[in-house]
Amino acid sequence: MQLIAQGRYETGIAELERADEIFPHPAVRYNIARALADAGHLDRAITVYRSYLRTEPDDRDAVEALLVDLKRRRAAQLATKSMSRGEPSAAGRTGEVGRTPHLYEERIVTASRRAQNPLDAPNSTTIVTAQDIRLSGITRIPELLRRVAGMDVMQITGGDSNVSMRGSNGRLANKLLILIDGRVIKNDILGSTFWEGLAIDVDQVERIEVVRGPGSSLYGADAFAGVVNIITRTPGEGGNRARVGVGDHAQLYASLSTTGRDGDLAYRAGAGFTRYPRWTREVSSARVDLRRSDFDQNVGAQNARAYLDVTRRFSKGKRLRVTSGYSHSLIDIYGVGPFNDYVVDMDHGYVDGRLDVDPLVFRLTYTHLSAFASANAAYLGHGLYETDPRQDVVGADVQFNRVFRLLAHFEHELSAGLGYRLKRVRWNYLVDEPPTENHVGVFAQDAVRVSKAVRVVLSGRVDYVPSIRTAVPSARGSVILRPSESGRQAVRASVGTAFRSPSFLESHLHLPIQLSLAGLEMLSSSSRDDDVDFRLGPENILAAELGYANQEHRAFQVETAAYYHRISDAIELADARPLTLSDVAAGLGGINPETGRFRVASGGWQNDCGVDHVFGGELGARWYGVEGIDVFANYAVNYKLLERPTGCAASADRSTSRHKVNAGVQLRSSFGLDAELSVHYQTAQRWVEQIASLEGIVDRRFDLPAYHLLNGSVGYSFLERRKARAEVVVFNALSGVVGPPPQMHPFGNRVGRRIMGFLSYRL
Amino acid sequence: MTSPLVHFLRSYCVNIAWLSCLLSIAGCGEPDTFVPEGPQGGPAGAIAGQLVYSGPLPCTRDGRIVGSAVMMVFDRRSLPPPDGVGRTPVGLSVITGEELFSPVYHQLSFEPDGKLRCPPPDGPQVTVSAAWHVAPLSAGEYHVRGFYDHDGDYNPALIIAQLPTRGDIAGGAIRNLAGVMAGGPVEYAVIGLGDLDHNGLRVIGEAGARVDGVTVNLVLALPHERPLFRFRGVLDSQFANDRVERVVVPSDYPIATFDLADPAGTEESFVRLQLDANLKSEEQALAAASPFFLAVEDAQFAMSREDVDRNGVIDGLDHIPETSLVPALTPLGLLSKLQDGSSLRPQVAPVVVMPAMTLHEGLATTAQLTADFGEITGELMLALRPAVLCIDESRPNAELTLLLARERDDAGRALIEDPEAVQQGLSARFGRPVRMVYGCLPQGRYATNLVYPSGQAWTVPNEAGICAATETESQDGRLCGTRAKLESQSVVIEIGAPTDPVYCEAHPTPSTCLP
Incomplete structure (x- = not known):
């Protein structure tokens, strides 16, 4: 400029x-x-x-x-x-100043379900930018989120990443609502996200918006601790690309995409393949005491995918976008309770249509998932729990957006909407013929600009959750102040509630679980023969946050937040209830003719009686004072205290590290060389996991030491217009140099060092 | 020692080499094997083999075969009574009747209305087999025992139903099958799992351990029901116990007289429990019905001489530990200490057992019994000994404590004729050294067990007399939830405060006998 x-x-x-x-x-x-x-x-x-x-x-x-x-x-x-x-003509001059000051001003769509400046967002919002994605060289989407302050990214196996934030770290992570272009991608069977089973890869991602704090007031159930929205590249933008990568332990990556535009019609199509090995194997080939599944023992995740995105602009404010995707994946995951080292061979497909007719947005989505799954190995005499779940979800949403002035001084940005979800799951771990669930939600948000410096955002939502037969309300209120003349600072105070509804597994479980003594089993069931009125309730969170963001300086940004969460009714495995004579009188117990085992106890789920009080804060900064060099760093602290009401024997844990630090430096040069070096450190954790033992379901404590990750990438772009690029990426570069490779979960693999080389070409 | 820098560079060189390899051939190397701490378990032991059943055809009901074959693996150092005091098998495997008898399915008969149909007593005998395996097991030495639950009343979840009953076909991995078929005592094979290290201890290697080809033979039809009993009364002239519903034995348990020249006086010195081989008449109808299904119709005790040295011969060596003049009888009487706060769960750390003295019509009569004694009777007596065994099952090689409240009676006569022989006998039976100490008995609540040589046993208290935590007891105490409560099955024997606290201060309960 x-x-x-x-x-x-x-x-x-x-x-x-x-x-x-x-x-x-x-x-x-x-x-x-x-x-x-x-x-x-x-x-x-x-x-x-x-x-x-x-x-x-x-x-x-x-x-x-x-x-x-x-x-x-x-x-x-x-x-x-x-x-x-060569002489410039005055005829072309506009006389305007170039758009330099806010050249890279981002706009986000997630925090309020509509485009806005991050400084106006009612919750702390972080963006993982296209630059972050490109320079990091990371191909796992969860690993891209690790650099966000307060995030917990836990790789248990080569195919199982669990992402959470602000103290909700756990297996089968289900406290974040994960979206792709606003479409929910979690599976309703387990309530978790199969990150390595997505139909897109990082090369399709434009940016990732991370909203920290409850979002149920807009998004309904499951936006418990936050929302992550993966925004894909716009059809017609960016050109055609091919990228291939090869790494140690037979890591493979390939991504092809083509995009184009013909007038008002634009498209993007892509295909790809990924193979990640297990970090470590639990089962060696030489074992004689167990039997293995037929799955490849070395694969952590393998994914073949295809993707199509078409947009058509009809007129101003009228646009149709249809996306569809398919993936076939093999992933190694960890479940809950006795289900560890579980392999899922699945097909996943979706069609998503969005019609914008200003001021309305209509959306219709169909998602299908079918799989064959089993335990990877089991001791002789024990079963592999082979199963073939199937899930179909149909979603329909309509949203209304309007900006208007109600009173002369107050500008209102009103959003309101209605959502419907039909969920159908068939799975032999569940009761025969589990009900098809019809979920309905209605929400409204009003963002009132009281003055140039003051904005108040109020939102509320009511969801009907069939499994608990209740309408659950959620609310959020935020006040955002822009204290400076430039408007490049924001002080935010917000309070909100959210809930997580039980998944299908939690609502309709009916599965005999074999105990350590192979001839015995415990019937794990969501319903209770000895308490017909028992109902599992939703998990609840009340959150308060105070935040500050400063983007005054062109070369420096800083953001900080302090928060409090009150988490109650967490869903966990219930204590085992040994068989009683009353059960026998009711015809229960004895040998199960289907399994050939004796039922000796009952189990299932329960809402934890304890209440977690979580206090924490985040501080982050980004500096780009020198052209071509970006430096970022953030720190997060998290303390959790357990309140036990009278008679409650809940166990306290520290599954989220008290202290986490992320830092990195990015280099971009004019001669084609770019690089990133990033480091992540987090302190020790103490886990309390429920495991099956001879005595039933018991809590056992596991300690994990602190660990760090040092990641780096170096890339060089060459050929005309820098069409080609070669890159080397190292993950966990110092693994094994200082202590053994870390485990991110007590039951997880040792996450070692991985190196990959990439070659990409832009057409 | 390699410096971190050199290690770092070497590891990178290795990685670069691998990368080069991968550039030409994708797929070099398997991930390392790492077994995390936790429930999925690492390399363990497995035992596998064939189950061979020889016996009558099974019963049928509701179109299905009644019963299943149950195989239980016990650590050799923690065998169940009468060979030890172990309570829980370390492995349990089940083969359903449907699977076991599938080759002879065509020989089975089914009632059209689904009612129970059993083969006649003189019906054909069949031999069928099926594969079985048990895992995971730790390194060690094991017995495999089992039975076919012919009447389908076995339920491992309930004390009242977790052992075989009359008509079940018992057996195991037997070393002397031919001898057993000829009527001899059963000798179980010892199955070693894991390799022996330099200390002679068994260890499981990285690949696990497996013993194949273990044949479990189920060949012995059990002739008796379990020794179902109730307490009829208590005889106590020392400590004022007059109600069997509340028997408290002092922990210092002084013995007034131990002199076989005075058998009456000796007998009077012990607290004696009078047991009947059935329930109260008013309980019997309830006990026979759901959910108990107890065999009350012709309940009796099968009393006989105990083969103490397990040599298959009843002789003068098969006597009580105290003296060679009194033979040992079965069923064995054992009192097992319960967990604090529980009426059903035995204490496991340590296991504390008081071996009682089984008497037939009194000490004098018992002393007269000959080697061929065997009687079906409706009552027996247990004399409570001033002694307990304390066993730490978590440390298989740790010594066992034989705790005696008293060394002598009030007149100074030794309570044990040959302490050395007693220790040696116990050491041989339990497979670990025995230390005899004198001190007050551990206070607490004890369950009473009667055990036959076959291992069939009965325990009071049990679920029939105790409401589970999820069963609400009715105000009149007659119901647990929706089912009846059998009061006779709720009796607990207590070891309480000493008669002479000063004695206990001088002779405290050793720590090996305390939880």
């Missing part, structure tokens, strides 16, 4: 075009168009302005007016033939 300000248009335009190649951004394109216009290249300016308009910018009307003016000037230019060699 400085070159352009100095009148060195051609050089300045060339630099901007190179920047657009590396990091395509609408604002960059706008500046290119304006510079071209100022330089007198009106034809090219018009072309680039049109490509800018295809990104659906907010200033569309102004730019369209500008285009009209440019066309008129072009006609006048041709008529007067006043263009001389």
Whole structure:
């Protein structure tokens, strides 16, 4: 921009075009168009302005007016033939200042279900940017989230990552609502997310928005501790790409994508393949005391995927987007209780249609998942629990968005919506013919701009949850202050509630679980023969947060937040209830003719009687004072105290590290070399896990030491327009140098060092 | 010692080499094996083999075969009574009747209305077999015992139903099958699992351990029901116990007279429990019905001489530990200490057992019994000894404590004729050294067990007389939840405060006998 300000248009335009190649951004394109216009290249300016308009910018009307003016000037230019060699024509100059100050200003869509500045968001929001994704070289989406302050990313196996935040770390992580372009991607069978079974890969990801704090008031059940929304690349943007990678232990990665535009129709299609080995194997090939499944013992995750995204703009404010995806995956996961080292061979597909007819947004989604799964190995005489679950979910949503002024001084951004989900699961771990669940939710949010500096956001939602036959309300209230004249600082105070509804596994479980003595079993069931009125309730959270963000300085950003969570009714495995003579009198117990085992106890689920009080805070900063160098760092602290009401024997744990530090430096050079070095450190943990023993379900304590991860990547772009790029990525570079490779969960693999080399090409 | 830097560089060189390998051939190397701490368990032991059943055809009911074959694996150092005091098998495997008798399915008969149908007593004998295996097991030495639950009344979850009953076909991994078939005592094979290390201890290697080809033979039809009993009364001239519902034995348990020249006086010195081989008449109808299904119809005790030295011969060596003049009888009487706060759960750390003296019509009569004694009777007597065995089952090689409250009676006569022989006998039976100490008995509540040589046993208290935590007891005490409560099955014997606290201060309960 400085070159352009100095009148060195051609050089300045060339630099901007190179920047657009590396990091395509609408604002960059706008500046290119304006510079071209100022330089007198009106034809090219018009072309680039049109490509800018295809990104659906907010200033569309102004730019369209500008285009009209440019066309008129072009006609006048041709008529007067006043263009001389290299001399910029006044006819093209707009006289406007370039959009440099907020060149990279992000806009987020997740915190309020509509586009907004992160400083206006009612919750702490972090963005994992396209630059972060590209420079880190990371191919696992959960690992991209590790750098976010307060996140817990736990790799248990090569195929099982569990992502949570602010003290809710656990197996089968189910406290975050994970979205792709606003579409829920968790499986309703377990209530968790199969990260390595997605139909997209990192090369399809534009950015990831992480909203910390409960989000049920907008999103309903399961936005318990926060929301993660993976935003994919816009169809028609970025060009065609191919990327392949090979690493040690037979790691493989491949991603192909093509995109294009024909007028108002744009598309993006992609396909890919990933193979991650297990970090370590639990079962060696030489074992003689057990039997193994037929699955490949070395594979942690293997995924073949395809993806199609089509958008069609009909008119201003009217757009249709249809995305579909399919993946076939083999993943090694850890469940709960006795289910560890479990392999899932699954097919997953979806179709998602979104129609924007301003001010309404309609959405229709169908998701299908079917799998064959079993334990990877079992001792002789023990079963592998082979099973073939199937899930179908249909979702329909309508949302209304409108900005209006109710009273003269108050601007309201009103959003309201209605959502419906039909969920159908068939699974032999559940009761015969579990009910098809019909979930309904209605929400509303009003963001009131009281003044230039004060904004109040109130949102509320009511969800009907069939498994608990109750309508559950959620609410959130936030006050956001912009104390500075520039508006580049924000102080945020918010209070909210959220809940997590029981998954299908928790609501309809009916599974005999073999005990250590192989001839015995415990019937684990969501219902209770000895208490017909028993109902599992939802998990509940009450959260309060105070946050501050400062983006005043062009080269420095800082954000901090302090929070309190009150978590109650956590769902856990119930204490085993030994068989009694009353059970026998009721016809229970004895030998199960289907399994050939004696039922000696009953189990299932219960809501934990204890209440967790979680106090924590996050502090993060990003500095980019030197061109081409970004430095980021954040620190998170988390304390959990357990309150035990009278008669409650809940066990306290510390599954979230008290202290976590992330830091890194990114390098971008003008000669094609770029790199990132990042470090992650977290302190020791103490886990209390429920395990099956001779005595039944018992709590056992496990300690994990502190660990660190040092990750790095170096890439070099070459060939004309830097079409090709070679990259080497190292994960956990210091593994084994200082102590053994870490476990991120007491039952998990030792997560060692992995190296991958990549070659990518842009068409 | 390699410096971290050199190790780091070496590991990188290895990784670069692997990367090069992968660039040309994807798929070099398997991940290392690491077994985390936790429930999935690491390398363990497994025993596998064939189960061979020889006996009558099974019964049928509701279109299905009644019963199943149950195989239990016991640590040789923690065998169940009468060979030890072990309570819980370390492995348990089940083969359903459907699976075991599938080859002879065509020989079975089914009632059209689904009622129980059993083969006639003189019906054909069949031999069938099926594969079986048990895992995970720790390194060690094991016995495998088992039975076919012919009448389908076995339930491992309930004390009243977790042992075989009359008509069940018992056996195990037997070393002397031919001798057993000829009527000799059973000798179980010792199955070693794991390799022997330099200390002679068995260890499981990284690949686990497995013993194949273990044949379990079920060949012995059990002739008797379990020794179901109730307490009819208590005889006590020392400590004022006059109600069997509340018997308290002092922990210092002084013995007034131990002189076989005065058998009456000697007998009077012990607290004696009078047992009947059935329930109260008013309980019997309830006990025979659901959910108890107890065999009250012709309940009797099968009393005989105990083969103490397990040599298959009843002779003068088969006597009580105290003296060679009094033969040992079965069923054995054992009092087992209960967990504090529980009426059903035995204390396991340590296991504390008081071996009682089984008497037939009194000490004098018992002393006269000959080697061929065997009688079906409706009553017997247990004399409570001033002694307990304390066993730490978590440490299989730790010594066993034989705690005696008194060394002598009030007149100074020794209570044990040959202490050395007693210790040696116990050591041989339990497979660990025995230390004899004198001190007050551990106070607490004790269950009473009667045990036949076959291992069939009965325990009071049991579920029939005790409401479970989830069963609400009715106000009149007659019901647990929705089912009846059998009061006779709730009796607990207590070891309480000493008669002479000063004695206990001088002779305290050793720590090996305390939880």
